[in-house]
Amino acid sequence: MRQKIVIGTRSSKLALWQADYVADCLRKKYPGLIVEEKKMTTKGDKILDAPLAKIGGKGLFTKELEAEMLEGGIDLAVHSLKDMPTEVPDGLVITAITKRFDSGDAVVCPKYKTLDALPQGARVGTSSLRRRAQILAVRPDLELIDLRGNVNTRLKKLDDGEYDAIILAVAGLKRLGFGDRITEVLPKSMCLPAVGQGALAIEAREDDKEIRDMLAFLQDDETTRCAAAERAFLETVEGGCQVPVGVYAVPSDGGVEVEAVIASLDGKRRFRDKVKGEWNDAEALGHQLANRLLDAGGIEILHEIGLLLDRK
Template sequence: MNSSSTSATLEAPKRLVIASRESRLAMWQAEHVQACLKKLYPGCDVQILGMTTRGDQILDRALSKVGGKGLFVKELETALEDGRADLAVHSLKDVPMVMPEGFDLACVMAREDARDAFVSNDYASLEDLPKGAIVGTSSLRRESVLRAKFPHLEIQALRGNLDTRMSKLDRGEYQAIILAAAGLKRLGLASRIRAYLPYDPYTPAAGQGALGIETLSKHPNIKQWLAPLNDLPTLYAVSAERMVSRQLGGSCEVPLAAYALWDQGQMQIRSFVASVDGKAICLANGNAKVQSVDDAEALGLAVAKDLLAQGAADLIPKITK
């Protein structure tokens, strides 16, 4: 059934509640979805339920030590389960690769710039940083590349929401920090970006720059209402990326990158798994004709098998072999 016939048979929603984290970036994302839904359904009352998650509360330890990125979504899923919210908006890279039973990734919206960004008040690029300069990042993926390319730099963990991270930089705790370009652009902070890091070797995390909307499986009507917000090029790309990550036990405990680009039916994908110290890496590229989510996931599976054939499992102690 195409979307026009679906919308013709489905009554427009009267009220929808969006669950969101309360950080400034998360609220921007929720407000963006709110505006899109109000434009689609002018008579609908679209509300936002702001929440603080465990991931927002635990800032003194690395994500990999306290339960991973799922900490950012659990409370929002509880709000869906108990009926306080109808949908939850996430940065897709924070969404676990395997959805919990009863939940759907119902919609993937158009992607913002997926690159990593170099942010510094005193230096124009990573190459300009002096020996011993402190670089902050929350990602083992970024850390592995930085340690491989710049062993003279000191890489330190950087937690907190985007504003908190920027404040730590501005207080001089770090000489530079690495952030996702998408968040900076969405909050009007693109001017703080000193350099965009190229996809090779700074391949992004699966889903970076994309927004995902989660719903309960038992409410297919909500998924249908969200269907017009789906962006096919992004959906195909992140489906391939998430399949790679899923096959390799992807989480914030694994230095794993996957980035795909779909254009006019053809998809290219680059992925790597590395050791945290950057001394070992398995790298794979793929290219295939993709015309469906199934095609995209098949390409992602092929890339994952390539990485495993290279010995990627040895770099991921907890992978299920």
């Protein structure tokens, strides 16, 4: 068995928490194993003065780690699954998806507490087109402003008065010990999450069977099956993380139910639907739901924001 493993990770506090979590799991599973972490900076970490949608949505937080892995500088990389493009580079695979922690979106608003209580014209910070579109669908009067930086930076901007409220992932806040800052969790009926939100993806070289075997215990089958449906949906609409779509799959009656939405950036047009089927058909259900929403009118919305669709 391998005596030493090197994990590649971004340098943000949340990314380091995620890498530390996997490292601790490996050390407990394999006593005596040396686990090191190599910190790296990705394009998404470097460019903080522009909206994510303008600097490209695919692989913003993964490409540098993947290149280092292919060159043999690291053995594996730990990512937020929601940051993973649907296409993984040749030679690499997602070898384990961990149990989903919490898929929700959180409102952090010390003064008004909830989205509904915000006054007309309130300034709300988010870096996500998905959240922007779904929030504007119910509160078109709000001013949605781009918000970049790590979790600590975003909270400081809120505390400094730059925003009346900010929207962040529940999982990230709780993992960093900021769960007490959450003043509301947006209901799924209003805001569907990003693909795989709340789960971690562990990526490794496809031909490194030893590492992949060592990581197998981290795989959560239920989360993996749900993620397959969600990623199939995203693959069909050909979107990266900066696409105004939300999708969420959950176990249901011995099978799986997948619900998704495609919304215009101003929230005025929404196409939302759900499908249910057998566990073994999770991926097919994701594709089916995507095509249904695209045919209903979602494809026009995506074309309008400059996405090139290839519905194979």
